[in-house]
Amino acid sequence: MPATETITIGAVTQIEALADARHFMEICNGCRYCEGFCAVFPAMELRREFADADLNYLANLCHNCQGCFYACQYAPPHPFGVNVPQAMAQVRAASYEQYAWPRPLARLFQGNGVVVSLATAGGLALVLLLSMLFRSTQMLTAWPVEPGAFYVVIPFPVMMWMGLLTFGYALVAMFMGARNFWRDAGTTGVATRAIGEAVWDILTLKNLGGGGDGCNDRDESFSMTRRYLHHFMFYGFMLCLAATTAGTVFHHFLGWVAPYSLLSLPVVLGTLGGVGLLIGTGGLFAMKFTDDPAPKARGLLGMDVAMLVLLALSALTGLVLLALRSTGGMGIALAVHLGVILALFVVLPYSKMVHGVYRGAALLRYAVERTGKPLGTE
Amino acid sequence: MKDLSQTWDVLVVGGGNAALCAAITAREAGCSVLLLEHAPKAFRGGNSRHTRNFRSMHEQPTDVLTESYLEEEYWDDLKRVTGGNTDEQLARMTIRASAGVTGWMRQSGVRFQPSLTGTLSLSRTNAFFLGGGKALVNAYYLTAERLGVTILYDTEVLALKMEDGFVRSADIAYRGYPETVRAKMVVAASGGFQGNLDWMREYWGDAVDNFVIRGTPYAKGKILKSLLGQGVxxxxxxxxxxxxxxxxxxxxxxxxxxTRLDSVPFSIVVNRDGDRFYDEGEDFWPKRYAIWGRLIAQQPDQIAYSIFDQKCVEMFMPSIYPAKKANTIRELAVQLGIADPAKVEATVAQYNAAVRAGSFNPGKLDDCVTEGIMPPKTHWARPIDVGPFYGYPLRPGITFTYLGVRVNERAQVMMDDGRPAGNLFASGEIMAGNILGRGYLAGFGMTIGTIFGRIAGQEAAKNARN
Incomplete structure (x- = not known):
């Protein structure tokens, strides 16, 4: 899968995006002042020349903290016009499409905001239709919070298999994408220590640290806002997954049937996760209004916003379901929540969410490389 | 439009490191401070934008500096590079102050890191700015704004009007509009004049058209000239x-x-006429790159060409511009635009014949030398015989000028009659020639700018409030 003209990010083709990034990396390699900001520059220093795969790797290593843009003596309006965060964002977005699996579905990354929105609408419609099919007459009936109440709206096997199949597919597709990415940049052995370092970098978002004081969110000043909001979103998402897992364990191994009490593990984890997701996605969405457009890549807003909205909807509909579960609104609330989750699972491998997979893989590669000796050392 | 009619406590002329240190210091002491930066905001910060470190005396290892670097060694380094063209009292004062000032720099937002990859030789002596000089400049501007320094960009100070050793007013162009500004105290921190090609032309003639100015085009030297014309x-x-x-x-x-090039020690360098003119392998490149600007400036048309072969391609960092590449030396010379390719071919042949076999080692001063040619190449000499052949064109890149105003240890500008000016202080490149009268010591310009910026700010504040 070589780089191509047909992959575009806004008005820029992948070939052009790679050419920009390559040119900038050549200039950066002659300067290196930004080496303390993040992993991108030390990784760059291990290379003299930048193949497309190297640039895809560096682009996914870039966390878009923008520190290097504001510190850059060559940033626009300097004639060199170096804009690493923008170039990396473009290369990164194109790489999602380049590495997507299976190939025919890679086009879903074009106009991704619309794709994700349509998927959400489709998921909602499908689950509502299904629920009407199963219990059309009792959709608006109030149900006591007693075991099995949810499964009146959607029978358990239907819910389970839809979830398992879509999420399972998403995991397989994302794994295949990561495999394409990893092979393109050259296979390499991975030490346990490197895995540990990569996991640590992922869990702490160290590379949104800008060398200690955070990112440049809107100007030359540094802030931890983006990093902390991303933590809310990431850990919120993880808590929601944990809630689902806990529910599965309850159901299958302990024989306890949902809905569970307010103080049960799945509900507590899900509630905390949902609130975290709402804070994270809401905050990150709000930041889009105050961002400095200069280091941003045009044409990526749709993909970003669609994912934020879908995640926020997942959390919001879950919390609404919790609030309405003993009322006549439960049926619709459950159907809507499941519809959103279904959409989330389906679009997962063809959405901004893949950034986590590629960035994780890039951080792992970086951890492996870290012992290498940078070029130009005395 | 800002109200410029008030009389400021302190006017700071310039917008680089030295100016910012003075402005912040004076503002911290309670003064009203106006800072005038010629450049627009995007290019603010003078040559400081392009710097990367600060030479700092220290008695023990710090979080970003290894071992120790004591006053005597620092002074010896300075004496060596300047050939004694320095003022020992001012130099030692600067060196001593460099040990203590990093705390204030950090407080003012500057962040340090250990030396950059590839700069191991500086890890003991120089504290590097995280993100480089523009990051430092950004931090100082944020601090200055937060403290309430009034900052105007796109504002050139054209002249300081002096009477009896006092600056009475400043003629400025505020976004092109002429204005007059008055201040009790003035700090001149407006740099050298390397950005003023017409002034350089007075000494170098039309050769300046072939000079590259590595730093800001806003270093026009107008204030330097204005002051030197008024008895300073x-x-x-x-x-x-x-x-x-x-x-x-x-x-x-x-x-x-x-834009710098590190290929010289692994290549031969010929001039416009195809002749070699200096020992390319005299010493390690970090110790020699600073003399090559002058060497090339003295060649016809101020141009030179670094020529090497396939063997050496990976021995140095590539330029940000692609090397010219050809299968024969003659073809390469044509590509480089050298008028007499045959001459280059002859020079290379002569050089190749003069190379004596040795054990090549880029990590030390090895025994690969030439015999019987002038100039010789005294290390890393290997025949240029494995195609394809490569070449880079070279020009002199001017970093800064040495001309400046004389100052005393209180950063007061001295008049020709030996007395200090009444209300005029200087910091940065405009006075660096007092201490660094010749040569170059990495990161020392930033040290001078910081220390004298601080002193100028303190002294100006003290006097403004008397």
């Missing part, structure tokens, strides 16, 4: 500047660090 004492040789070898394709201004 001069230091430094006006004809002298610091210059390095750059890729000739670098932009005329502001190319900074990335």
């Amino acid at each position: 004492a001069q230091v430094g040789d006006p004809t002298q500047f610091h210059a390095v070898a750059l890729d000739a394709r670098a932009p005329q201004f502001d190319g900074g660090i990335a």
